């Protein structure tokens with residue numbers, strides 16, 4: 001699979017909403033939520049998509065830095081099952097970190113479900129550390145780890 005990357009475009013919205021329903025069926029972002037996040041582009045939000053050789057979106061990721069010098073919050077990272085384990089998410093995280101560095105963010109922060117072993121393995125492989133665990137973060141009984149990476 002030949003993968004390319006670009007920043008998100010408004011035209012991508014329907015595809016992302018549909019992917020979101022498949023990948024995050026418990027609490028998918030709605031079209032309205034995506035639009036609200038995208039309204040922060042380019043000042044406080046950065047979103048990137050991955051395309052396969054047919055130029056179909058196979059993944060997306062986004063980050064928020066609300067003001068220069070403030071920690072970055074990773075908002076979402078998602079890759080379709082058929083495109084996984086090809087380094088797409090690692091590439092996404094690298095892009096999000098580069099953009100956040102340009103916004104002078106001291107650290108990257110994110111929340112991840114305590115049972116989401118693939119995502120935790122991804123983040124640990126690129127230097128994120130678990131700094132806290134939030135009880136019931138995603139709903140009753142659904143705890144989340146807070147992970148952090150200091151940007152150099």
Ligand SMILES: CC(C)(COP(=O)(O)OP(=O)(O)OC[C@H]1O[C@@H](n2cnc3c(N)ncnc32)[C@H](O)[C@@H]1OP(=O)(O)O)[C@@H](O)C(=O)NCCC(=O)NCCS
Pocket residue numbers: 023076077078079080083084085086087088089090091111112113116117118119121122123125
């Ligand atoms: C987590 C997710 C984004 C990873 O995407 P990906 O493109 O497959 O990840 P990469 O190929 O970049 O993997 C990078 C590294 O992460 C780790 N990793 C990723 N998936 C893994 C898995 N299933 N098991 C173990 N380690 C894994 C590995 O260290 C991997 O490096 P390697 O392939 O050289 O061993 C993807 O599985 C996904 O979309 N999951 C559903 C949505 C989700 O949970 N998002 C995160 C919300 S916090």
